[in-house]
Amino acid sequence: MDYQKISGQGFNLHLIEKKLTKRNIVEIRLADKIKYEDITKRYFLNKYLISITNNYPTERLLSIKTEDLYNVHLGSTIERIGNISLFVIGISFLNEKYTEKGMIDQTIKFLKEIVYNCNFNEEQFKVIKKRIIEEIKDEEESKKYKATISLKEAMDKNSPFAFRRVYLKQLNSLTLQDIKDYYQQVISESDINIYAVGDFSFTAFSKKILKNFSFPSKPKLFKNNCLIHNKFRLLSKKVMKKDKVNQSILKIGFKLKDLNLFEQEYVMPIYNEILGGGSNSKLFNEVREKHSLAYYSSSLYSPYDNVLYISSGISKENYRLTKKLISKIINDLQQGKFTEEDITSAKNNMINRFNMNRKESSFLISRQVLKQYYKAKDIDEVIKQIKKVTKKQIIDASKKIKLDTIYFLYGGESNETD
Amino acid sequence: MKQIKNDKINETLYYEKLKNGLEVYLLKNPEETSIKISFATKYGSMHNSFVPKNKKNYVDYPNGIAHFLEHKLFEMEDKENALTQFQKKGVYVNAFTSKNITAYYLVLTENIEENVNDLLDFVQSPYFTDENVEKEKGIISEEIKMWDDFPEEKLFDTLFLNTFVNHPYRNSIAGRIKDIKKITKEDLRDNYDVFYHPQNMFVVVTGNFDEKEILKIIKDNQNKKIFDPFNSIILKHIEEPSKVYKDKEIIKGNVEKTKIAINYKILISHLKIKPEKLEFYFNIILMNLFDKTSEINEKLKKLSVLTDGIKIDIDFVDNFSVWTIMAETEKPEELLKNIVKSMKNIKVTEEEFERKKKVLISEFISHFNNSNGLNQKILFTKANFNIDFISLFNLIEKLNYQELLKIIAKLDMSNKTVVILESKNS
Incomplete structure (x- = not known):
């Protein structure tokens, strides 16, 4: 059997078989609706929880333990999909046949220690706080990141798609007690799922998880998980920002209006692929290959956010020409100026990507997550539907794209020291 | 075949x-x-x-x-x-x-x-x-x-x-x-x-x-194809001294935080050990000195000299191995002082050696889980050492503590170069 779902105490356990894999993964995902005011403490707790425990009260001792267990990889992250925020803690470890007998039990015991035996203290609180401040500074250095977040905030600061990972203002007013309280809140009020992917006996492994983990929470149902936009600009907003960049960055944001489910899941991804999905796309061919204006020019579609972005790295003086080209491409697509070959190629790229990744542990888990919160289908069904998409459907969907904001981060200072 | x-x-x-x-x-x-x-x-x-x-x-x-x-x-x-x-x-x-x-x-x-x-x-x-x-x-x-x-x-x-x-x-x-x-x-x-x-x-x-x-x-x-006869490739012979080109340089850039990078240029020809084996021993030394399990790393974080990790890398170029150490820091001179001090007195206990060997084994086996990453590992092992990737596993198993100690005793750590990248505003 390759998948089984079992109810545990306060959580659901999803067992996914991956034969012959050398590493197994266990991920705990605690889901809730995203709340702006909780963003920073959620991120903070997520970092803090995997740093120290009562039995491993320093990061050094915790790291030594991970090495003793044949280098288990412990990680955590916050993932947002539409309106849902997922608090994730995960561990990956070698199959016991390559290590020593009893390693799996020790590893699960270690994960339990992380989840339930966190050592909350002021000193470590300050360490994590300082680390997050450094991360924020790092982000400031990345011009691409800056341009992306600035575009999103210019589009709609109050919508979850424009939320940052963490806010300095919130961080400055956070206390240790806030984190401790929030920990209690997260384990009692989230919708909790544990995913185990690997080469193991379902019966034996599920027994170990069910024995070691329980939560005070109850499974929850979420509604309205996709972001829906109600306001659309008649005239696009333009933001021009000067910064110390060698290569200027042009970012364009679009909102999508009234896509039906089929368009959202199957049609728009194909449109996005044709527009700017790869080196066979219109953006790549026009902006980079034909006119040598850019090293990259691509588009990105976020289905659960109902937004689409275009990005290009260009020289400052090519702003108008690039903008004009992009506008022409968008109009051409709306008028159906693309071929059946373009459509077939886009479909093949997407299907190829699905097939390449379909057995990856992270992909297997994310598919389960999307099925649960977004009623996503199995990959074979997705591929079947993609193949059915027609040119007319792509043209119809392309007319639902509303230009919102154009953001241009320009500089032009040469960093070259020759 | x-x-x-x-x-x-x-x-x-x-x-x-x-x-x-x-x-x-x-x-x-x-x-x-x-x-x-x-x-x-x-x-x-x-x-x-x-x-x-x-x-x-x-x-x-x-x-x-x-x-x-x-x-x-x-x-x-x-x-x-x-x-x-x-x-x-x-x-x-x-x-x-x-x-x-x-x-x-x-x-x-x-x-x-x-x-x-x-x-x-x-x-x-x-x-x-x-x-x-x-x-x-x-x-x-x-x-x-x-x-x-x-x-x-x-x-x-x-x-x-x-x-x-x-x-x-x-x-x-x-x-x-x-x-x-x-x-x-x-x-x-x-x-x-x-x-x-x-x-x-x-x-x-x-x-x-x-x-x-x-x-x-x-x-x-x-x-189906015809190829010209192969003539040996004659690369220009480069005489490279042990000394570095420049000891230290400070550069300015669009950064919020200062970054420091150090390259140790280490002669290896006298060690008479294959570079593919040396790379494992060198990894053990550098991981032990600078990763999250190290006392130096912990001490430097407590002193706010480090907030994040120290990155390490190892290259082999002709008769040399180059050890790259990079970190972000508000106190580059203090970090440099500590790194130099550690490098002058490299120590690895037997317990640490055995634990790092577990890490190497685990990392090696894990490569086989991902054919994309594995493909690249095979490529680089061939390009760097002209050997096949699988035979590296036997090497890892045979690594021994005494050999590591002998190598450490013969390392000359006197040639290094430092670059500090500061914010343009500083």
Whole structure:
């Protein structure tokens, strides 16, 4: 059997078989609706929880333990999909046949220690706080990141798609007690799922998880998980920002209006692929290959956010020409100026990507997550539907794209020291 | 076809050298859903001074030529660009150039024969014109500018520039804009003719496939082609001293936080140990000194000298090994002082050695979980050490504490270069 779902105490356990894999993964995902005011403490707790425990009260001792267990990889992250925020803690470890007998039990015991035996203290609180401040500074250095977040905030600061990972203002007013309280809140009020992917006996492994983990929470149902936009600009907003960049960055944001489910899941991804999905796309061919204006020019579609972005790295003086080209491409697509070959190629790229990744542990888990919160289908069904998409459907969907904001981060200072 | 097996990790590497000299490495994983195939040449950015075909004297070609050539090989005569052709078929294609290797690769789920042939064919059909060379200069100039906006790239480029006095390893992979502007189609042809001969190339296939079928496809493809006889590649001999080019440099950049990078240039010829084995021992030393399990790391975090981790890397260049240590810090001089102190007095206990060996074993075995990453590991092991990846496992198992101690005793850590990248506002 390759998948089984079992109810545990306060959580659901999803067992996914991956034969012959050398590493197994266990991920705990605690889901809730995203709340702006909780963003920073959620991120903070997520970092803090995997740093120290009562039995491993320093990061050094915790790291030594991970090495003793044949280098288990412990990680955590916050993932947002539409309106849902997922608090994730995960561990990956070698199959016991390559290590020593009893390693799996020790590893699960270690994960339990992380989840339930966190050592909350002021000193470590300050360490994590300082680390997050450094991360924020790092982000400031990345011009691409800056341009992306600035575009999103210019589009709609109050919508979850424009939320940052963490806010300095919130961080400055956070206390240790806030984190401790929030920990209690997260384990009692989230919708909790544990995913185990690997080469193991379902019966034996599920027994170990069910024995070691329980939560005070109850499974929850979420509604309205996709972001829906109600306001659309008649005239696009333009933001021009000067910064110390060698290569200027042009970012364009679009909102999508009234896509039906089929368009959202199957049609728009194909449109996005044709527009700017790869080196066979219109953006790549026009902006980079034909006119040598850019090293990259691509588009990105976020289905659960109902937004689409275009990005290009260009020289400052090519702003108008690039903008004009992009506008022409968008109009051409709306008028159906693309071929059946373009459509077939886009479909093949997407299907190829699905097939390449379909057995990856992270992909297997994310598919389960999307099925649960977004009623996503199995990959074979997705591929079947993609193949059915027609040119007319792509043209119809392309007319639902509303230009919102154009953001241009320009500089032009040469960093070259020759 | 040879089989190189390892029963402990349950993996088999298939190998064959074809009549034209092309080496083929195949490693299967029946649980994968795709195949990754790389076609590589033992030629990278550092190989730009050599004797061209039918000539007698060395020529120095512009820096960045290997990378330029990689871009240009996608161009085809009387056909669409190879990148576009693959994309239209839904095939993932990409390429990269490093200091000592250039590789072109596909990730496939179907139409194996057609696509493998197309990969081999496009790399082996060079097409250079004045016009397409000029056009590429614009694109690569933008790429260079894009990388110039990544402060860490600038830091590493300066670091290696200052590490070596004469060796071309010191130059950045893409070159500078003024370098690539000099490149001509004749230059590209000269480089291609010398380094893209099958005798200097190899293929690596990982993922889910039948080894006999794949080998046959590759053989049939190569048998249809005629290759000039292979002449030994004569690289300009570089005399590289032990000393570094420059001890210290402070550069300014668009960074919020100061970054420091140090290269230790360590002579290894007297150790008389194969570099592939040395790399494991050196990794143990550096991990033990600087990773999250180290006392120094913990102490420096407590003193707020470090907030994040220390990155380490190891290279082998001729008679030297270069150890790269990089970190972000508000106190670069203090961090430097601590690093130098640790390097002057390297210590590893037996317990630490055994624990790090577990880490090496785990990392090695984990590579087999991902055919993309595994493919790259096989490529780099071949390019760096001219050996097959699987045999490294036996090396790891045989690492011993006494040998490590002997190596530590003989290391000369007196040559180093430091680069500090500060904010332009500081």
